[in-house]
Amino acid sequence: MKVKTRFAPSPTGRMHVGNLRTALYAYLIARHADGTFMLRIEDTDQERFYEGALDIIYRTLEKAGLDFDEGPDKDGGVGPYVQSERCRAGIYMDYAKKLVETGHAYYCFCTKERLESLRRTVGGKEISVYDKHCLHLTKEEVEEKLAAGMPYVIRLNAPVEGTTTFHDEIYGDITVENAELDDMILIKSDGFPTYNFANVVDDHLMGITHVVRGNEYLASSPKYNLLYEAFGWEVPVYVHCPLITDENHTKLSKRSGHSSFEDLLDLGLLPEAIVNYVALLGWSPEDNEEIKSLPELIRDFDYRKISKSPAVFDMGKLRWMNGEYIRRMDDASYYKLALPVVAETVPGARNPELLADLAKTRIETFAEIPEIIDFFAAVPEYDTEMYVHKKMKTTKELSLTVLGEVLPVLTDADDFSNDALFALLGDFAKANGYKNGQVMWPVRTALSGKEKTPGGATQLLEILGKEESLKRIEAAIRKLEEAAA
RNA sequence: GGCCCCAUGGUCAAGUGGUCAAGACACCACCCUUUCACGGUGGUAACAGCAGUUCGAACCUGCUUGGGGUCACCA
Numbered sequence: 001m002k003v004k005t006r007f008a009p010s011p012t013g014r015m016h017v018g019n020l021r022t023a024l025y026a027y028l029i030a031r032h033a034d035g036t037f038m039l040r041i042e043d044t045d046q047e048r049f050y051e052g053a054l055d056i057i058y059r060t061l062e063k064a065g066l067d068f069d070e071g072p073d074k075d076g077g078v079g080p081y082v083q084s085e086r087c088r089a090g091i092y093m094d095y096a097k098k099l100v101e102t103g104h105a106y107y108c109f110c111t112k113e114r115l116e117s118l119r120r121t122v123g124g125k126e127i128s129v130y131d132k133h134c135l136h137l138t139k140e141e142v143e144e145k146l147a148a149g150m151p152y153v154i155r156l157n158a159p160v161e162g163t164t165t166f167h168d169e170i171y172g173d174i175t176v177e178n179a180e181l182d183d184m185i186l187i188k189s190d191g192f193p194t195y196n197f198a199n200v201v202d203d204h205l206m207g208i209t210h211v212v213r214g215n216e217y218l219a220s221s222p223k224y225n226l227l228y229e230a231f232g233w234e235v236p237v238y239v240h241c242p243l244i245t246d247e248n249h250t251k252l253s254k255r256s257g258h259s260s261f262e263d264l265l266d267l268g269l270l271p272e273a274i275v276n277y278v279a280l281l282g283w284s285p286e287d288n289e290e291i292k293s294l295p296e297l298i299r300d301f302d303y304r305k306i307s308k309s310p311a312v313f314d315m316g317k318l319r320w321m322n323g324e325y326i327r328r329m330d331d332a333s334y335y336k337l338a339l340p341v342v343a344e345t346v347p348g349a350r351n352p353e354l355l356a357d358l359a360k361t362r363i364e365t366f367a368e369i370p371e372i373i374d375f376f377a378a379v380p381e382y383d384t385e386m387y388v389h390k391k392m393k394t395t396k397e398l399s400l401t402v403l404g405e406v407l408p409v410l411t412d413a414d415d416f417s418n419d420a421l422f423a424l425l426g427d428f429a430k431a432n433g434y435k436n437g438q439v440m441w442p443v444r445t446a447l448s449g450k451e452k453t454p455g456g457a458t459q460l461l462e463i464l465g466k467e468e469s470l471k472r473i474e475a476a477i478r479k480l481e482e483a484a485a
Numbered sequence: 486g487g488c489c490c491c492a493u494g495g496u497c498a499a500g501u502g503g504u505c506a507a508g509a510c511a512c513c514a515c516c517c518u519u520u521c522a523c524g525g526u527g528g529u530a531a532c533a534g535c536a537g538u539u540c541g542a543a544c545c546u547g548c549u550u551g552g553g554g555u556c557a558c559c560a
Contacts, residue, residue: 456520
């Protein structure tokens with residue numbers, strides 16, 4: 001049997017990383033087995049739907065590299081792929097009525113008020129269990145109310161005795177008392193199906209073989225079996241993924257600021273790194289190799305090895321991984337992303353590629369480029385105390401002296417390339433009885449005004465060029481003189 | 486609160502009856518080095534607890550504790 005999985009998001013906002021991982025796993029399972037990956041839009045909640053959400057879904061899947069074989073704009077013969085359209089075609093109502101005919105479901109006319117009275121609060125949470133009130137309506141009574149245009153819902157008639165066992169590939173068999181199962185609503189009063197119902201009907205009709213979804217649905221899964229049984233349909237393979245939590249071990253929330261794929265992109269992270277990292281939340285490859293491209297993930301992914309326990313989303317490790325991706329990028333790809341940031345930070349830089357190169361091994365996200373190279377645009381205000389460095393054995397006085405002596409040497413220099421300059425300053429130090437650091441440190445400080453810089457003194461000289469370098473050293477000499485006076 | 490699930494270092498996570506309990510992130514130290522990074526080497530750090538099964542338990546069983554999820558005309 002050919003494997004077919006689906007990703008079935010509801011268009012309600014940015015894509016949560018938990019959803020992204022669910023999509024990824026569904027994708028990997030399909031691709032690994034050379035199967036089909038499908039996209040279905042679950043827009044049965046008319047109130048929560050909003051316009052841009054659909055674009056977010058498409059954009060996210062595209063950026064993440066999760067291409068689908070069937071979906072709203074790619075007919076695979078089992079469409080439509082948008083539930084609101086399927087609803088309009090009457091699919092859900094037809095199937096719900098079949099269940100009513102066989103006694104597996106029934107019409108319910110209970111008012112909001114009556115339902116409200118069934119509600120009670122336990123342990124700070126509001127819970128509600130339906131009492132099968134409308135199950136005992138006679139056929140005539142139902143017809144009458146229907147004819148009168150009374151609003152209704154259709155509920156599943158769950159058995160009150162016995163148990164239901166549900167099988168999940170990851171969690172094994174889960175058995176619950178049927179008495180625990182509520183008579184869930186299949187069709188809402190607005191005529192739309194509930195998520196649960198639409199899901200089962202569509203997964204069956206669309207030939208889904210492996211249902212991949214989040215652990216939060218685990219508890220409601222036995223209800224699905226009831227539905228499959230009522231229809232006499234074969235139950236698909238269920239794969240529930242462990243939850244992804246924040247550092248407090250609770251569900252990742254918008255408050256964390258990095259709960260969605262787009263939040264992460266906004267933080268300057270690469271889609272490939274995000275996908276790679278998220279794949280490792282709840283699964284680990286046999287070869288112990290963490291950096292894996294999408295094709296490699298497809299090759300190695302084995303859903304039977306997905307773990308059961310929830311995983312904390314570790315921003316630190318994602319950032320590290322992003323840094324690894326940056327370092328492994330080829331020049332063209334790297335420049336494409338880095339150069340715009342460089343141009344913005346150091347307008348009119350004479351050698352933007354060099355600046356980008358300097359940042360490459362020093363950043364974890366592109367958002368960090370400015371703080372690393374901003375001094376190339378202008379020397380920031382700095383304290384002359386920076387010239388004092390114990391390890392380099394420098395003092396303000398010595399720095400002033402050295403800079404004064406180095407200035408003419410550099411002025412006479414013809415070759416302003418790093419290697420030549422390094423040799424030049426090295427010889428200068430030796431000839432005057434200085435340690436290397438006693439020359440390099442003051443020069444670097446004069447050029448950058450920073451304690452830490454990408455590259456050493458001579459690299460900075462090369463990049464700044466002779467004219468600008470001499471200007472900066474002169475300015476530094478004045479600054480040191482003023483401080484001494 | 487009922488029900489369900491989970492439990493190896495701070496985090497991710499190997500491990501499926503016999504291991505000095507992998508590896509990665511983070512952290513620390515050292516090396517490299519014109520500072521900082523990158524890179525390299527090494528280090529600190531874990532089987533929640535208690536019983537039981539067994540010659541032997543991180544692995545099997547039970548209980549306890551802890552954590553999470555779920556109980557909607559939301560998905």
